[in-house]
Amino acid sequence: MVRVAAGQGFWGDDLDAPRRQVEGGPIDYLMLDYLAEVTMSILQKQKERDPSLGYARDFVGAVESVLPAVLDRGVKVIANAGGVNPPSCAAAVKAAAEKRGAGGKLRIGVVTGDDLLSRLDDLIVEGHALANMETGESLSTVRDSVLSANAYIGSEPIVEALEGGANIVITGRSTDTALTMAPLRHEFGWGGKSWDQLAAGIVAGHIIECGAQCSGGNCLYDWRSIPDLANVGYPLVEVRSDGTFVVTKHPKTGGRVSVPTVSEQLVYEMGDPHAYITPDVIADFTTIRLAQDGENRVLVSGIKGKPPTDKLKVSIAYRAGFKAVGTLVYVWPDALDKAQLADRILRERLDRLGLKFEHILSEFVGATATHGHLAGDQRNAPEVQLRFGVRGADRAAVERFTREIAPLVLNGPPSVTGFAGGRPKVEEIVAYWPALIDKSVVKTRVEIIQ
């Protein structure tokens, strides 16, 4: 049996979770997922400002916090913290370990080759269109604005690093699920054709990749009764060589692991459940069997898989203009009517100023912002926040918009408050362009540094 524990569900997750995962009970591997769709572009912007950056810096602190477990108990750490700069991430981890007198004892596996940015024009010339998977548009429409381009890579290079004796593995844009899959393949020797076992590894990875979101966090089912979320236990999987596994969490932690909490995570961000496509295998989520196996334990079995496609998904980030969002709060009586009048006034003023935007969106938070007309009659709401956003290519126009919110306090509808935050801030938009590429053009490399 192999135990893989999740210690981060995204960049910005609970900083203390990795340490609690290694100290709370026995585990063999600690998996830390840092990358979401937009994270790569944020990291790319940091790397542009300073070429030694571009990775999830939280990871250095995470390694420091689990160093005793790595050195004394042989826990291995796998993370996609490398972002757009895995070598610099590895160097930072090495430096931090050296400072703690553990320099010679770490073997850091660094996985590269997912970064396609410098090859992009060659790839296009060679006939790789990298068309947008959602819209079908050609990449040439945004080519000049591209900031980063990374292929989602599978578990193989991580397995290679583990086989090379790495006790810390740092990758760039690995799939979230590969971080859980790799140690299972390494330990059980699941070959490239063990489709059902590989699919089980993917499902295990999907369940724990969002951290506590499978162990009671963000759980709607019976949410009031979920105990001690302040001390929520992050999940771990206990996996057997046949691919069946138990999802659980350490004793004396809060939260809950049950069939409903795991079911909610299984359907999270799901597309076609018959074909959950990864670089390693296509998993069929309609074959998953869940059963309660004691308190805070869910047994997962029955999973079927089939061979993957010959493509990899590519995550491309590009500059897509500017946006700003401003808010004001209108209060009873007639809070919604006042907010709606303010919205109309604002639109008219922007129009008179001749400001052009690609898009304007106004929402009424406290009334209809998230549930729209389904929320029913909200005219009696005690307070409604007007949330007014603009987006466009012209930074100056967006900037000018940010000055139009505050005046409404004195020259618009009454009973208005909540403007203490000052002028809205203009944000540059870095948008996400998903594409596909032939697997054969992406060559990963593994280096072990000591």
Add this chain to the structure above:
Amino acid sequence: MRIRLLDIAHARSGDKGDTANVGVIALEPRWYEVLEQFVTRKKVADHFRGMIDGEVERYELPNLNALNFLLHGALDGGGTLSLKTDAQGKVYSTALLRMVIDVPDAEARRLQLPSAQ
């Protein structure tokens, strides 16, 4: 009998680009057949009319007593382009649970469904 989904199901939603997904899971395994029969693709498209720009797709997961809906064009462009509060589609889940379905009385009694009234 009128049945509110919130009383017979739980749900979680998320995003992929400009598409939101909502997984709806029966609170009792025996109630899955109600979801399957009455929470149709068309019913969900009607429910969200005016809130989403694209099509609705439905997938069945009887093994999890769940349905998965894809709501295309639900996120104002999605990701960082979106100006929405719910740019990542996190609360389309409970928006779907507001749905009320009409289940024949005999069937509702057989399955002991909680009435919306």
